[in-house]
Structures are given as structure tokens and as C-alpha cells.
Amino acid sequence: MSSPILFGIAEVGYFMAMMVYIGYFIFKNEAVGVTATAVASAAFLSQSAALIFRWVESYGMGIGRAPLTNLYESLIFFVWCLMLGYLIIEFKYHNRTFGAFVTPLAGLALGFIDLTGISKEIEPLVPALQSNWLLAHVTMSFIAYAAFGLAFATGMLYLVLSTEKRNESSYIFWTVAGSVFFIVLAAMGADFLTFKAAGTSQQQFIKGYLFKATFRSDSGPTVWLSFAGALAIIIAAWRYGYVLKRMLMTFGLSLEFLEELNYKIIAVGFPIFTLGGLIFGAIWADQAWGVYWSWDPKETWSLISWLVYAFYLHARYLRGWRGNKIAVLSSIGFITVIFTYLGVNIFLSGLHSYGEA
């Protein structure tokens, strides 16, 4: 067995699990539910084994390091944390409602990682990354990211279920945020289909190909068409978003449950993020770079995310915010997290380095 095969099994497994979870909602049959859980768990175990194999493989290559050090590995690990978080929720609350939403996300993410052509090579570590803090800092950061991701999912579901008036700001928020997510994924899919950018390095992919098929195309009309299409998607989502609510209503999710889950996940993610992401990161930076805080874009964006979640907690405790407002806040929090994780690498380094190349 090698890690790519096991990753493939996990990918397919998550999609199968999604179908069984949907079957469970239709038939409301306990045996189907147990099967869904079993399939999801098996896919998760396969992914866990793949991570371990990759780790072992790196030793075989004489490199020997945890599989957490480049974009490919971190995305895979993010998906793993997401599924772990979901399975914990399922076992703790005896509630399978989320399965149908989380498993396709996991499957799509793994598939997408495959498609984007991010380098899968096991590369040796640059000296700065050779530290025991790597494991603690990166694992905890990603567990926190995954927790914030789950909170985002519960927050968005809450908004979908709690709003339907088109002039309501929360309704506008979720339709726009949701469609922007969809547009970004679709645009990246278009990049892949157009350029088949497989095999290029992360930096090359980002600078050379990202959104080149659409928003950053060399042909003017394509750019205009892309923006017009994106606008059309946003308007359509806004116009017909309530249909999604009708569909989701049948799943019998209670708003109270979603709200409480949203808070609880953040209550786990926030301390882990503070300790693993910020504090461990600072200690490591102190050892490797000689400064515990240097305001580099990654640190700064982590701080911004931290401030958003701190604001969420204070709004909830001090002002007693509940419902839509708090769901919007948790979603904004995750948007800043995505920027911390991907945007800083893609966008800011890009902004600074285009001219130099």
C-alpha cells in the first residue's frame, strides 16, 4: 500500500459516505445511518493510514519528517482534521445531520487538491523548519483551522435556515459569501481545465495560472465575461437562495442546536489557536528567527483572525449577541482564517513579487 492509493480510497470513500448519509435522511433508517458512519470512518481511517505511510515514506527517502510542511500536505491534513472534528461531533451528539454536508466537502477538497496539480513530492525541509515546534505549531493550527471551518459551516447553515427575506442583511451576507466561495472554486476548476497545470510548483501555479482562465485572463472579453458571470451567480444566489432553505428544512436541523454547536466549536478552536497558532508560533519564531513577533503578513493575519473570534466571544458574553449576528461573525472569522492560511501565500507574496520576476 502506498499513500496515493490510500488517499484515493479516502476520496472515493467520502463521496460514498455522502450518498449513504443522504439515504439516511430519506429513509430515516438506523441501519443506513450506521452504514453511513461506518463508510465515513473507514474513509477517515484510510486517510489516516495514508498520512502515516507518507510519513514513513519520507524516512525511506532519507528525509524523515512529519507530513505537514507544504501546501499539499497541509490541505490534506486540514481535511483530516475536518473529518475528525465531524466524527467527534457525530459521536458526542448522536447527530448525523452534518454528515451529508461535511463528507462531500472532504471528498471535494481531496479531489480538488489532486486536480490543482499542487506538488505532491515529499521535499526535504529547509533548515528553518527543522524543529520540534513544527509538529506542535502546525498540528494545533490546523486543528483550530478545521474547528473554525466547522463553525463556519454551522454558521452558514444557521443563516440559510433562519433567513428568507431578500432585503435582510443576513440573507444577503450568506448568499453573497456562499456564491463567492462557489465562484472561486469554479474559477480554479476552470484554470485546471484550461491549463492542465499539473506538475508545476505551488509558486508557479499561483503566479502563472491562478484565475488566468477567468479573472486574470490575457483576453479582455474573457475578463469581462468572468466578472459578469460571477455577478450573475451572486444575483441568482440572492434571488433563489430561499429555495436552499426549503430543501434543508427537510433535514430537521434545529436552530438552537446549530447555534450551540457553533459556539462550542469556537470555544474549542479559539484556545487551541491561541496556544498552538500564536504562542507556539511566537516561541518557535523566537528560536529560529530571533524575534517572537515580527508583524510579518502571516502573523498579522493570524492576529486579525484572533481578534475577530475574540470579538465574537465578547459580543456573545458581554452583549448577549445570538442568532444571525453571531452566525455572521463566525463566518467572517473563517474568511479571515482562509486568508491567513491561503491568501497570505497567494495574494500578498504575489503582490510583492510580480514586479521582481
Place this chain on the structure above:
Amino acid sequence: MADKNIIDKVWKFFTSVKLAVALFAVIALSSIIGTVVEQNSQPEKNIKLFTKMFGAAYAQTAYKTAASLGLTDMYHSWWFTGILICFAANLTICSIDKLPHIRRIVNEPVKPIETKDFDKYGIKKELAIDGNIETAKPAALEALKKPGMHPIEAAAGSPASKDIQLYAHSGRYSRYAVYVIHFSIIIILIGSVIGVTLGFSGYLTLPEGETSAVAYTQEGAEHSLGFSIRCDNFAVSFYGTSDMPKDYSSWLSVIENGKTVLKKTIGVNYPLKYKGYTFYQSGYGVVPKNNSKSLIILNITPKGGKSEQISLAVGETFKIPGANSSGKVIAFSPALAFDKNDRPYSYTENMNNPAIYVEFTAEDKVRHSGWIAKRYPQTWAMPDGSKVELVHNWGYQYTGLQVRKDPGVWVVYAGCIFITIGLYSAFFLSHKKIWVLLQPEKSKVIIKIAAFTNKNKTGYEGVINSVFNRLTHVTAQGQRR
């Protein structure tokens, strides 16, 4: 009394939650600007950025405006520091303002409640168990001790009734956790201020073999260390024969009053610490002009003989012991490679694959000449059976050290430890109160439970359910026997 009014007003201003929200927003938004505009970099980079954003016509004006607002070194600008000071003041005053109120809640003793109030609590439960008050009381006490409560007993209801009320609370000090977090943030900020005002941050580049008693600030000013530091050696190791660096190491010596007091090999992630200063491996490079001290170190093994290490400079000659041939080092290449036509060239200035060109002479005739490269063992074997290995080239490189003295770092770390304790207590501990009323009724005892928690209501409800549901179960079994 106008003075008091102003102090009151200022105090009130800093206790406002609106100010806190505004500061959060301002810090977050200005930080975003700071990540887009490159900090402390050459003006050209940011002018390029502004050209992209506003067009060439406005780039210069935009850059000048940004620079005058301190946006190019934003995190050290007076206004950003000002915002952070306001944030610290807001945090401190908000916390102090709320503290007496919280102290009252923490110190408030838990008291029995009226029988009729049992229905008014967020968490409530009622159950009946078989038995009388004498059997029910110890069972209820036992159940309360399970989640770590220390119950107090009181008579309840009318004096004639035999009702008993048990009540308890736990985790009340967890209410201070939020303040622990807030003050930890203040401690971290104080630590950073200590570091900035009393510390030093600079750099030092040291060629192999050289000694320095000073480091340099970012602006290039000298800073006396109070001791000297010497770079004995520097080396980069690579993964296999690739050019991917595996490790950078500097062999450093600390010299005080002419004596070497400490020797240490440092690497990335493994700095040297001495008298409050920390020396980090941060870079390396090639000494512009090979200084007179540069040496090539060779390991020579004559055919069937013992190996011997020698060092010499380019242009010098060495003898192979036991044989009558000698080698002359003609040329040096920092990174030898061969092109398509097998012509040697240096592919980088860095010492990725150092090599020397040696001419071997025996009986006044050139017998053999060729490149000896550090990375290629096949180049070490000589036609006469001896082996000449290029071990190291010394004096060609310098090590780049980051030098820092930060007496505030331990304050920052202490703050980090406190914040961790605070976070744990704030999120995973809660202040709980519980009241249990036992009312005997014929052969049964009615148990009414009211409880309160400031966090995780469902979790506490679950605990109460599980311990008291077991009670019905246990007594029912006892009855059956």
C-alpha cells in the same frame, strides 16, 4: 470638582465596550494595510505596488503620502503605538471596572432557596425514588459528590415538614479566568515594551576566522557587546548531491579578556546565548575578496599509507607522503559543474560544490592534472593509487548572525503561560450551583433539582441527569432485592 469630572469622564470613556470594538476594528484594519504595503523595504518596491494600484501618475504621490503617514514602517509608527496603548488602557480599565462586581459574585455564599423557586431555574429536574428520607439523603449526597460538589445540608419547607435541602457550588474562581487572560495580554505588552526599550536587535557578519566585539543595529551603528565573538568555521550541508540546503552551521567562540570562555556550534533553530545576548544563524555568504587567510583543507591518503590532513592556500604546493610526487593547487571553484562539452564552470558563487584544480608533478614533469571536487568522491582518486580528498575550504565564507538582547522575553513568556491557564479556565471550567430538595411522600421521596451554570448548560444538564438517573436505578434495584 471639575478635575474629578474629567477623570470620571476619561475612566468612563475607557470602560466603554464601544471603544473596545472600535479599537479591535482599527487594529485589524490598519494591520491589513501593513501587510499590503511592504514594511521597511526599499522605496522602489512600494512605488511599484502603488503603480499597480493607482497608476504611474499617482504612484509617487501615493508613496510620499504613505511614507509620511508612517505606513512603510507602520507597526513602529507613533499612531499605531498610540492605538496599542489605548487598547492596553481600555483592557485594563474595563477589567478593573468590572472586577468588584465579579468579586461579589465569586464571594457570594450559596444559600438555600425557597421550595417554590425550584421551578424558576434554567436547569431543573424532578424524580421520585423509593425509600424514605434516611436512605434518600446519603444517596443524594453521594450523587452530588460525583461531579465534585461539596454539599451543605439545610432543613427546608415548613418547620413541620421533614423536607431537606442540599445545596452546593463549585468552580466559582473560574469567573476570574477572563481577567487572567486580559492581564496576561497586558503582561505580554509590557514584556514587548521592555524588549523594545532595554533590548537590542541587530546583526553581525563574520568571515571565518574573524573576531568582533561589536554588533550593528539595523541602521548600521556599532553596538558594543562587552565580549568578543569569533567565527571559527562555517559550513552548509546539502541533501545528498542536491543544492537544497539541509543545515547551516557556524562554529562560534566567545572570547572575554583574551580567553575563550565558550565554544558552540550554532544552526538554524539552535542559537548561542551568552550574557543576555542571543546569536542566531540567519544567513551566510561569500567573502567578497578571498582574504589572505583562505585555506584549502585536504585529506591525503598515499597508496597503502596512513591518511594525513594538510591545509594550504591556492597557488601553494603539497607533497604526497611516501611518494616523490607533489601537487600544486592552481585554481578554485566554489560550485563546480561541467557543461555539455565537459567544460568546467562555477554555477553559483556559493560554496555548493567547492573544487580545486591540481597539477601533480613528479621528477619535474607534470604527470597528471584535474579537478578535485568535494561532492564527487570519484574525483579524489589519483592515477598513482593515492587519494586526495577536498575536506573543506576555510576563510571563503562569512556567517550572518542575528544578534538580539531582549530582557523582556521572559515577561512575554510568563504572559503566555498565564494566558494558557486563563484560556483553559475560561473555556473548560464553569461556576456551578445546585440545589436538591428531598420531600418524603409515603414510601417514596420526591427529589427536586434546580441548578445554574454560567457556561455549558447542556453539559451540566447531562451530568445531573446521569448521576440522578442512576439514583433511581440503584434504589429501584435495592428495592427489588
